[in-house]
Amino acid sequence: MRSVETVLALVAMATVVATFAKRLRVPAPSLLVVAGVVVGLLPGVPAVQVTPEIVSLVVLPPLLFAAGEELPWRDLRTVWRPVSILSVGLVLASAVAVGLVVVAITPMSLGVGLVLGAVLASTDPVAVTALGRRLSLPPRLQALVQAESLFNDATSLLVFRVAVSITVVGGAVSWGRTALDVVVLAVGGALAGAVVAVGVAVVRRRTEDPVLESVISLLTPYAAFVLAESVHTSGVTAVVVASVVLGTLAPRLTGAQGRLQQGAVYETVIFLLESVVFALIGLQLPALIREQTATGVMWPLYALAVTVTLLLVRVLWVFPLSALQQRRSGASRPSWQVPAVVSWAGARGVVPLAAALTIPATLPYRELVLLLTIAVIVITLVVQGFTLAPLVRRAGVALTPADVRTEEIMARRSLAQAGLGHLDDLADLEAAPTVVVEGLRRSWLARLHRIETDIESTEDSMSATYRTVRRSLLAVERDELHRLFGVGRISDATRRRIQRTLDLEDAGLEER
Template sequence: MQSVQIVLSLVAVATVVATFADRVSVPAPSLLVVAGILVGLLPVAERIHVTPEVVSLVVLPPLLYAAGEELSWRELKNLWRPVALLAVGLVLVSAAAVGYVTTLLTPMPLSVGFVLGAVLASTDPVAVTALGRRLSLPPRLQTLVQAESLFNDATSLILFRIAVAAAVAGGVAGWSGVAADFLLLAGGGALVGVLMAAVISFVRRRTEDPVLESVIALLTPYVTFVLAENVHASGVTAVIVTGVILGVRAHRLTNSGIRLQLTAVYGTLIFILESVVFSLIGIQLPGQIEELAGQPWIPAALVIAVVLVVVRVAWMFPLSAVQQWRGGGRIRPAWQVPAVVSWAGARGVVPLAAALSIPATLPHRPLLMVLTTSVIVISLVVQGFTLAPLVRLSGLAVAPDNTEYSSAKAHLSDVALTYIDELADLEAASPVALRRVRRSLEAQNELEQAPDELADAYGQLRRDVLAVQTAEVARLHGSGKISEETRRRLQLHLDRQDQRYLT
């Protein structure tokens, strides 16, 4: 009962913090971590013990799945090279740098230091997505940051599992063994993700019950994660792949009512999970510090946090210069994009999940936990509070493209009117119903006005028109004429209209 009360209290506190964060334009995760530290200093925090299963099994799968669904597949296909270099190359370099520095600053051997490096090497999709929601970055840049944070988590956690196995065995695994394990975990996870996406697509295309759809959507990340882990593949990779595939196919799998319901259900779930987990990151730190019995850790935590940023900057700026040179850019590359991408590399939930799963028998585990949590807190607070000002200073922030949105809406109206004309020419519908649909399409306040009585023919015809518009949205997006953000806004607009004409 105390655990339930604590979770409810954290959600209540998080709601207040999120409201305050909106007013002061500060990312909620950063304030939640600070609030968690303050709560951790209270006596009640002594009763809060987070098990690895709570984060890695209960919290992590739906957060990764939701982040994968938000990813733009079209942009990802255009950015796969830089994403791969960041998600694999930068993770390996960061893990090696942190592992080496850790051995210089702490009594940890290299094998244990490399475990810490693997834990902290990746950015966090939950934190990055939450931090990036209010930044209004260009679509390609937003996709780059989110895709990197998703796929480098898979790399980092696979590397972590290999590093832990080597550390427990008392040595460092050979490169051939590491490569083989990496391919097995990553390849197996990707395969499970593809198979699960196919199965879920098959089931959801034949399900029209909103309750069943909600249950299936909620269970999908958990079942995918457990299935992948049971076959000794990467559950994180499987969940990410499933989320990306189903996110692309979402508009084909369900109707408008279910899409709106799933948006509300998943939005609520993600808010609760993010609220609890970011608060728990802060709450864990005071108790972990007490377990060290006065061992010096602050200099090491600060240096490791700086090393992660320096390595990221040293990787990003040359990569950006090469990309610009290959694209025929200026001789002197711009600093804005690599600076923002470098500073957007916040750590968060995934490193916490990995750290909590470190075996109790591993030497220096308390110090590992403190360093991990400290670096996460430093990252979320320092980078979280300063990322938005950096984006504004860089001039990369873009206002919502209302022109594109308005133009696309006008185009959809034209498509609908053309469809009505075709039906009238073919005498394929009631003339009265056709006239009513035309008047409703031409009315400027159609969204605000809903007739008290709608004939069945009119309602069905109106929904057929919306189906044509939905198909046109998919065509415009597929041909690259509208962005992912515009597609989502238009689809929501059409889904809301569709619900008004259900018989």
């Protein structure tokens, strides 16, 4: 019962915090972590213990799947080379650097330091995606930071398993065995994810019920994760591969009703899971601090040193790589803006937490490793989360609202012209009655006129007036719909169907 009360309290707190985050224009994950820490410091608040199964199996798969679905295959192909270098080289360099720093300043051994370094070496796709949603980054830059955070977990997990094996079991490193582990984890996980994606695509192609499609979509990340883990491969890689494949195929698998249903359901689920997990991260920190403070450990110094090490290694890795790429592309003088944003977009989050919770109890200094992991997660989410948007604005790499609006208007105009061209073809072939074609032509010409008005009007007054008048018409129709239902002339089912149609049209006006 206490667990249910805790979850409900976290959801309620997250709803309030998310509301204030939107009003304050700050990232919700960062504010949720701060709120969790504050609540955890209040007297009388019970200590929260999170089991590995809750994070790894319940929370992580759908969050990874949602992050992967937002990564277009077209953009991923353009950044695969730097992503490969960052996902392997930077992870290894970060793990080794943290291990050396831990040996130098803490009582922990090199093996334990490598375990901590492997846990924190990879950026977190959930945190990076959540922080990046509110930033209008160019497609290539967004794809780079998001793809790196999605694909560097296999390397981090491999280093983590090797470090745990050396430290806990006391085994020697076998390069042949390590190479085999790379193949099994990465390639095996990718194959498992591809198998699940193909199977789900076949099922969804034959499903027309939006509710069933939503259920299948919610079950997909769990199916990929469980299948991969059951054959001892990377469940994280399987979920990422399945999400990218299905995200690419989604327009051909789902109809309009299914997309609307899935969008509403998934946004709600992701909000709840992100809210709970980021709040839990903040709540866990005070209890761990009290335990370590009693032993006299200088954990704040350790956490700060590890965080600075991760940031310095990332900067020293990203800037030379960016300069080399810019020189190859013919740039006369390397710019700092893009590498600065990439370097600062390396927040840690749910994936490091899931890995830290699976550390065996026999590992020396396990509680200190868990405390440092959560402390570094909190520091990066707060510091980088609150300062990433100002850095993006200072660097000038974000798309301006005018750029976004111009691209959208161009697309809408192209769509309207394509529709008019299709009507001309229907009229030439006499494939539809003339009255139908002409009626639709007038409607599409009016749509094209509104788009052209958006382009020509710098003040957007005509477009705003059109939306205002049209929304007032929808309000009149809603009032009439409620009147008809109130006097008993229509059933509740009819009222709900028409209400949904009016709401969809109103939502379309809001998006525009």
